[in-house]
Amino acid sequence: DTEVTQTPKHLVMGMTNKKSLKCEQHMGHRAMYWYKQKAKKPPELMFVYSYEKLSINESVPSRFSPECPNSSLLNLHLHALQPEDSALYLCASSKTRASYGYTFGSGTRLTVV
Amino acid sequence: GESVGLHLPTLSVQEGDNSIINCAYSNSASDYFIWYKQESGKGPQFIIDIRSNMDKRQGQRVTVLLNKTVKHLSLQIAATQPGDSAVYFCAENTFFRSQGNLIFGKGTKLSVKP
Numbered sequence A: 001d002t003e004v005t006q007t008p009k010h011l012v013m014g015m016t017n018k019k020s021l022k023c024e025q026h027m028g029h030r031a032m033y034w035y036k037q038k039a040k041k042p043p044e045l046m047f048v049y050s051y052e053k054l055s056i057n058e059s060v061p062s063r064f065s066p067e068c069p070n071s072s073l074l075n076l077h078l079h080a081l082q083p084e085d086s087a088l089y090l091c092a093s094s095k096t097r098a099s100y101g102y103t104f105g106s107g108t109r110l111t112v113v
Numbered sequence B: 001g002e003s004v005g006l007h008l009p010t011l012s013v014q015e016g017d018n019s020i021i022n023c024a025y026s027n028s029a030s031d032y033f034i035w036y037k038q039e040s041g042k043g044p045q046f047i048i049d050i051r052s053n054m055d056k057r058q059g060q061r062v063t064v065l066l067n068k069t070v071k072h073l074s075l076q077i078a079a080t081q082p083g084d085s086a087v088y089f090c091a092e093n094t095f096f097r098s099q100g101n102l103i104f105g106k107g108t109k110l111s112v113k114p
Helices: none
Strands: A004-007 A010-013 A018-025 A031-037 A044-050 A053-057 A064-070 A073-079 A087-094 A108-112 B010-014 B019-024 B032-038 B045-051 B056-058 B062-067 B072-077 B086-093 B108-113
Touching: A004 A087, A010 A018, A018 A031, A018 A087, A031 A073, A044 A064, A053 A064, A073 A087, B010 B019, B019 B108, B032 B062, B032 B072, B045 B056, B045 B062, B045 B072, B072 B086
Parallel strands: A010 A108, B010 B108
Antiparallel strands: A004 A018, A018 A073, A031 A044, A031 A087, A044 A053, A064 A073, A087 A108, B019 B072, B032 B045, B032 B086, B056 B062, B062 B072, B086 B108
């Protein structure tokens, strides 16, 4: 298995809702990442996990809460989001943080209404 | 031709022609560079990479050139096909003391006319 799987593919949520994005990989990678991508813009790094520990939080608002329950899973919990948080959320993984290549999932298209 | 405006820079080429996509990077300490292809509704897909101790690397139909003096990276696609239509991002990483993060450049939309 050489894929990063993200679910759901699409999500519409209200500003008072709580939802979660899920990311899964079975390549034995020990570094996992969340990126946010707005339309016509490059992906921007949000969080980095290394060996299931949060390594980097790129000044992301607390309404985004990451979780890495085990080496194969990465979640992003969403609460009280704003319409401007609507974007494509991409998950990626690499063997370790010192590895050069990242494998990306197809993303979750999030719309906040 | 290439256009840069308020939106994503776009490069339009005829099928069969060669394409050259350019990227300027900012961090002189970056030691690894990747080109990704992103099709509509999909995540970035690895195309080719190059380390800073090289100035050229070739793959199948693609070549990456690195000019560290002017911090410039280019992707050349030979015999461009309609399936090459996508947004192309360069990305840079820095592994000094294993503190690297993959940072993306602005992106260029490649449009291939049949």
